[in-house]
Amino acid sequence: MYRFSVVIPAYNEEKYIGRCLESLKRQNYKGFLEIIVSNNASTDNTKEVAESYGVRVVDEPQKGISYALRKGVSEATGEILVFTDADTELPVDWIEKINKKFEEDKNLYAIGGPYLFYDADVAINFFMKQFVFRIYKKVAPTLLPCVNMAVKKEIYDLVGGFNTEINWGQDIDLSKRIRQHGKIEFDPQIYVITSFRRYSGGYETKIVAAAHAVKELSVQLTRCFLVVKRGKIYSKTQKEIREPIRFPGFIKLTTDIAKKVKFPKSSARLNSQTKTRETSASKSKSKK
Secondary structure: OOOEEEEEEEOOOOOOHHHHHHHHHOOOOOOOEEEEEEEOOOOOOHHHHHHOOOOEEEEOOOOOHHHHHHHHHHOOOOOEEEEOOOOOEOOOOHHHHHHHHHHHOOOEEEEEOOEEEOOOOHHHHHHHHHHHHHHHHHHOOOOOOOOOEEEEHHHHHHHOOOOOOOOEOHHHHHHHHHHOOOEEEEOOOOOEEEOOHHHHOOEOOHHHHHHHHHHHHHHHHHHHHHHHHHOOOEOOOOOOOOOOEOOOOHHHHHHHHHHHOOOOOOHHHHHHHHHHHHHHHHHHHHHO
């Protein structure tokens, strides 16, 4: 059995990280498993919440996901480094499945899998499973997402780890460099469940969230292509999403607009005024 170190980068995740840590504490893996939260300059109670679960918390003052990941790795003692996000829930047999894959294939350097959403509609998860994952496995079978990624420590060190110049696609970049040295596998059976908020943009209204998700997915696919095929580097930090955006529904929206816009007087009143004018005009003509 391998020794595992799970590294979780976290910035202002006090409302979500508890769910992640609880799921890690429930893992049925019987071997060595350490959990490291890399607190990336959080300004809320992320650190205190993480510490309450009895896990290791290290501080990385330099903002940026790659900095946070590298800091966590520097404190790790396991043979296998496992990466996930602070707003992710891990199945109870997640580490067990990863260990089994490495045990069965000694030539395997890294493995990962897909993710579904615990706060999205059934239709969205169905679409992800039936279409997105299948396409991903065919088009990019050796690119692993950082939300669900396990790498042998020796190969991680050999390729130099995460690139701190990158704040989007750091997992793609690392996967590409590992692939040059050995085998990488994307296994649909090793999945995790994460938050939909990065795709929905934090919008709570379903139609707005869905539209934003389509846009975000298109952007990410385009970025993925540019990173893989042209080696483009995205150094700017992604837009921070921490609280849901409550976009008003149609009724509330029209009500708000109505309060600000000066509409004409009611038709009943206009009709009354018209009749009064017509009567006055008629009397004036009769007098003539």
